[in-house]
Amino acid sequence: MTVEAIQELPPDPILERRELVQRTAAQTLGRRTLMSKFMVALCGLALIAALIPLVAVIISLLQKGLTWWSVNFFTQVPAIPSITDPNNVGGVANAIVGSAVIVAVASLFAIPIGVIAGILLADSDSRFANIMRAVAEIMTGLPSILLGIFAYEMIVVGFDNYGIHLPGMGFSGLAGSFALAVLMVPIIMKAAETALRGVPGTIKEAGLALGARKSVVARKVIIPGALPGLLTAVLLSFARAVGETAPLLWVIGASDVVTWNPKNEMAAMPLQIFQWALNSPYPSQRDAAWGLALFLVVAVLIINLAARLIAARLQKERR
Amino acid sequence: MSEVLINTSPQASQGPDLAEKPKRFSAKSDSAYWIVLYGVTGLFALVLVAFLLSIIGSSIPAWRSSGLKLIFGTTWDPNNDVFGALPLIAGTVESTLIALFLAIPIGLGTALAIVHMIPRRFRVFFSSLVELLAAVPSVVYGLWGLLVVAPWFQVTVQPALEKATGNHWPFSGQEEGVSLLLAGFILFVMVLPLVVALSRDVIAVVPNDQVEGALSLGASQWQVLRKVVLPGARTGIIGAITLATARALGETVAVAMVIGGNPLFPHSTFSTAATLASTIALEFAEATPAQVAALGALAVILMAMTAFVNWVGRRMVQRAAIRAGGK
Numbered sequence: 124m125t126v127e128a129i130q131e132l133p134p135d136p137i138l139e140r141r142e143l144v145q146r147t148a149a150q151t152l153g154r155r156t157l158m159s160k161f162m163v164a165l166c167g168l169a170l171i172a173a174l175i176p177l178v179a180v181i182i183s184l185l186q187k188g189l190t191w192w193s194v195n196f197f198t199q200v201p202a203i204p205s206i207t208d209p210n211n212v213g214g215v216a217n218a219i220v221g222s223a224v225i226v227a228v229a230s231l232f233a234i235p236i237g238v239i240a241g242i243l244l245a246d247s248d249s250r251f252a253n254i255m256r257a258v259a260e261i262m263t264g265l266p267s268i269l270l271g272i273f274a275y276e277m278i279v280v281g282f283d284n285y286g287i288h289l290p291g292m293g294f295s296g297l298a299g300s301f302a303l304a305v306l307m308v309p310i311i312m313k314a315a316e317t318a319l320r321g322v323p324g325t326i327k328e329a330g331l332a333l334g335a336r337k338s339v340v341a342r343k344v345i346i347p348g349a350l351p352g353l354l355t356a357v358l359l360s361f362a363r364a365v366g367e368t369a370p371l372l373w374v375i376g377a378s379d380v381v382t383w384n385p386k387n388e389m390a391a392m393p394l395q396i397f398q399w400a401l402n403s404p405y406p407s408q409r410d411a412a413w414g415l416a417l418f419l420v421v422a423v424l425i426i427n428l429a430a431r432l433i434a435a436r437l438q439k440e441r442r
Numbered sequence: 443m444s445e446v447l448i449n450t451s452p453q454a455s456q457g458p459d460l461a462e463k464p465k466r467f468s469a470k471s472d473s474a475y476w477i478v479l480y481g482v483t484g485l486f487a488l489v490l491v492a493f494l495l496s497i498i499g500s501s502i503p504a505w506r507s508s509g510l511k512l513i514f515g516t517t518w519d520p521n522n523d524v525f526g527a528l529p530l531i532a533g534t535v536e537s538t539l540i541a542l543f544l545a546i547p548i549g550l551g552t553a554l555a556i557v558h559m560i561p562r563r564f565r566v567f568f569s570s571l572v573e574l575l576a577a578v579p580s581v582v583y584g585l586w587g588l589l590v591v592a593p594w595f596q597v598t599v600q601p602a603l604e605k606a607t608g609n610h611w612p613f614s615g616q617e618e619g620v621s622l623l624l625a626g627f628i629l630f631v632m633v634l635p636l637v638v639a640l641s642r643d644v645i646a647v648v649p650n651d652q653v654e655g656a657l658s659l660g661a662s663q664w665q666v667l668r669k670v671v672l673p674g675a676r677t678g679i680i681g682a683i684t685l686a687t688a689r690a691l692g693e694t695v696a697v698a699m700v701i702g703g704n705p706l707f708p709h710s711t712f713s714t715a716a717t718l719a720s721t722i723a724l725e726f727a728e729a730t731p732a733q734v735a736a737l738g739a740l741a742v743i744l745m746a747m748t749a750f751v752n753w754v755g756r757r758m759v760q761r762a763a764i765r766a767g768g769k
Contacts, residue, residue: 159664161664166554166559168551169548169550169551170555170560170568173549177571177635179586179590180582184586187589235482236483236485236486240483246479247479251483261752264688266694266719272500272722272737275726276500277492337472337476338472341475366580366582368580368694368695369694372726396581400585401698401699412585412589413589419581420579
């Protein structure tokens with residue numbers, strides 16, 4: 124075909140469209156690149172804007188918290204600053220012991236219940252299991268202060284209203300443990316379900332094929348197989364429970380003495396921070412809240428880090 | 443996983459039931475298993491029913507005496523037994539809106555920057571920083587807000603905003619530091635790690651083929667992010683925003699520490715105000731019986747609002763998923 128012949132052919136609509144596309148792309152290139160650079164810069168600014176407050180929190184914590192750390196701070200109980208010694212705030216041993224006992228007692232109930240409920244969710248698609256799955260989802264998003272009201276109604280005054288006087292009721296560590304346990308179970312339940320579903324079906328079936336009952340398979344095959352995942356679930360629920368203030372506000376009594384007995388009135392770290400910072404008339408006590416806050420954050424981060432390390436190791440093994 | 447198999451199978455086969463009583467291999471023998479599972483889970487379900495009943499039950503006297511005034515009444519005055527939650531609802535919604543107004547653009551921009559713009563070695567650092575900050579207890583954010591940010595707001599931010607807007611609404615009034623604006627800002631800082639962490643996860647899993655396909659067609663980087671990455675991650679982003687909203691609505695102690703606890707309609711963002719949760723937190727411990735019932739009613743309203751936000755979020759996720767599936 125000669126050049127003249129090609130030129131005499133009717134114009135191809137597809138070719139025209141291509142040309143149009145090429146032309147538009149070339150014409151808008153400058154504008155699109157500029158817009159892109161602008162928006163990318165905005166995203167970068169957002170990153171910086173996000174980092175500033177988050178880093179500021181950490182700096183404040185370290186700067187103001189570390190100065191309060193001393194042996195006495197961790198071994199004594201709160202004292203009232205006097206005119207002669209305005210910086211004498213005592214220590215936070217009561218809050219550390221209180222938090223440890225309250226969360227430990229809460230876990231005592233929450234871990235078995237959460238894991239068993241998780242086994243049910245992982246193994247059953249019954250109506251009840253589906254409802255519980257949705258309920259667990261809702262519970263983890265519910266404001267935790269509602270649990271404070273619940274624990275107050277049920278444990279602190281509830282039994283009195285019905286004329287039943289059980290030992291250990293009233294303001295007590297137990298009431299706080301109860302509230303935290305209700306908070307922890309749905310977290311453990313959901314994470315345990317995921318961990319338990321991760322155990323390969325072939326192993327379960329092998330166990331069943333050997334004639335083992337489901338309970339035996341659950342105990343000896345599924346739970347050991349999912350152990351790292353379960354541990355991660357439990358640790359994450361710990362980290363959440365240790366930092367919760369709202370459910371404890373009016374149920375544990377906020378005592379100033381060290382006690383290991385959960386039937387007594389107790390203190391807790393987040394509650395003590397709240398009260399020192401918001402209600403204390405002494406500037407030194409308000410400032411000392413930083414010392415305890417730093418300790419609380421370090422504790423929560425260590426628990427979280429442990430959970431993450433276990434989870435990461437698990438993922439490596441799976442691969 | 444093979445390790446687990448080796449470890450557990452000998453134990454399982456040594457189980458006393460297996461060799462000696464093969465007859466146990468029947469559907470019936472599983473009944474104990476199901477009884478324990480359903481029994482324990484059912485027990486917890488009962489606790490949750492008790493939870494619901496106790497919250498609603500504690501509020502019944504208040505609904506009886508005040509009726510719908512509890513929701514639509516404009517005065518909250520516990521000393522005279524006048525309980526109207528509307529100013530508190532307004533405080534809750536407004537502080538949440540301030541937080542979302544800041545957290546959504548900054549959070550999404552940060553997530554995009556972490557996944558698509560910064561070098562890989564910084565990515566891990568930023569990601570873990572954000573995740574660890576999401577775990578910091580709320581009382582610590584409250585402490586920081588009250589002792590560090592409030593003075594800064596009073597001396598620097600509020601005068602600057604007043605100057606910039608000429609002392610007009612919504613930046614007018616007393617400069618006290620503690621205010622609706624501060625509560626919104628602290629909520630923003632608190633939900634930011636949540637928004638970043640969750641939306642980063644979904645942005646990272648948008649298929650690379652699609653991103654590279656769009657790039658090879660000549661799309662600019664922003665066009666790729668806007669037309670491919672964000673739509674691909676839409677359901678997850680909506681989910682993240684829903685969670686952040688619910689968290690901001692229900693946040694208690696941090697807000698109680700920085701909002702001033704003043705149950706009046708906030709007339710500007712500089713006013714002290716109160717939210718549903720902060721009012722419960724600050725008043726419950728020393729409340730009269732009538733007030734306890736009214737605070738229970740606040741809890742019911744708060745629960746309903748959180749449930750509503752979750753429901754809307756779920757509906758939007760479903761709709762977005764259907765649309766994405768239809769393509």
